[in-house]
Amino acid sequence: MTTALDAAELRSRLVAPNGPYAALDVVATTASTNADLAATSAVDRTVLIALEQTAGQGRRGRSWSSPEGGLYVSVLFQPAGVSADRLPWLNLIAGLALVRVAQSVGVEASLKWPNDLLLGPSAGKGAGILSEITADGSVVVGIGLNVAKLPADVEPAPGGLAPTSLEDLDAAELDRGELAFRLLVELAQLEGVWRKNGGDAVESGVLEEYTEHSSTVGRRVRVELAGGVELVGVAQRIEQDGTLAVRGDDGRDHGVSAGDVVHLRPA
Numbered sequence: 001m002t003t004a005l006d007a008a009e010l011r012s013r014l015v016a017p018n019g020p021y022a023a024l025d026v027v028a029t030t031a032s033t034n035a036d037l038a039a040t041s042a043v044d045r046t047v048l049i050a051l052e053q054t055a056g057q058g059r060r061g062r063s064w065s066s067p068e069g070g071l072y073v074s075v076l077f078q079p080a081g082v083s084a085d086r087l088p089w090l091n092l093i094a095g096l097a098l099v100r101v102a103q104s105v106g107v108e109a110s111l112k113w114p115n116d117l118l119l120g121p122s123a124g125k126g127a128g129i130l131s132e133i134t135a136d137g138s139v140v141v142g143i144g145l146n147v148a149k150l151p152a153d154v155e156p157a158p159g160g161l162a163p164t165s166l167e168d169l170d171a172a173e174l175d176r177g178e179l180a181f182r183l184l185v186e187l188a189q190l191e192g193v194w195r196k197n198g199g200d201a202v203e204s205g206v207l208e209e210y211t212e213h214s215s216t217v218g219r220r221v222r223v224e225l226a227g228g229v230e231l232v233g234v235a236q237r238i239e240q241d242g243t244l245a246v247r248g249d250d251g252r253d254h255g256v257s258a259g260d261v262v263h264l265r266p267a
């Protein structure tokens with residue numbers, strides 16, 4: 001069983017002057033923490049956590065199953081001094097924070113580009129990330145982490161990727177307060193260094209760390225692009241701008257900035 005989390009305790013550890021965040025709220029339920037934060041004029045480093053969402057949003061217009069027992073976290077960033085073309089890195093940085101948390105509770109973790117957390121020996125999807133730019137240029141980074149076992153009717157992700165949870169993988173810690181704390185500490189640390197380096201993925205070290213934890217680089221992949229177009233080939237590397245370089249079966253190199261990646265078995 002997972003337990004509810006203590007908002008006052010989280011605030012005392014994570015919000016200024018004791019911690020890196022400007023504000024932090026916890027709600028028992030809401031439609032979508034991303035939608036809530038995007039609709040406010042929140043300040044840089046504002047956090048909203050929900051214990052359940054009734055209309056959780058996933059990537060590419062999908063829904064995100066958000067039953068009680070999971071952790072649903074959105075953080076609004078306004079990284080002054082970082083140019084707009086570098087903002088997609090916030091998405092990838094959130095994935096790195098998740099990897100660090102999963103490893104800290106003894107669960108094997110990797111990242112399927114751009115932002116799916118794969119957990120355990122069978123590499124099921126344990127978390128997803130949805131980042132959105134608001135009208136005023138802020139970025140809302142939304143993270144859904146499957147903590148408790150999921151109901152049996154949760155749909156697989158594209159390509160038939162099965163969902164999994166920390167509980168399925170016997171994580172050493174299932175307390176959502178502690179997991180939220182670790183996740184927000186890692187996110188603030190990574191984002192802080194990246195921001196201090198003007199969003200430079202090389203100088204800040206995030207490109208190297210992301211590549212180290214990527215289970216996509218080196219894999220044969222099918223990329224489902226907008227408009228029903230598909231690209232099949234081998235993922236070569238993550239570029240400095242966060243895009244995925246894929247050598248297509250047509251022998252050409254393609255830079256992918258958005259799409260669903262499906263990991264294929266070697267040909």
Ligand code: BTN
Nearest residue numbers: 032034057058059128129142144
């Ligand atoms: C995906 O893999 O499709 C992304 C899922 C992102 C879900 C999180 S849960 C917190 C935040 N609020 C939402 O409505 N969505 C994101």
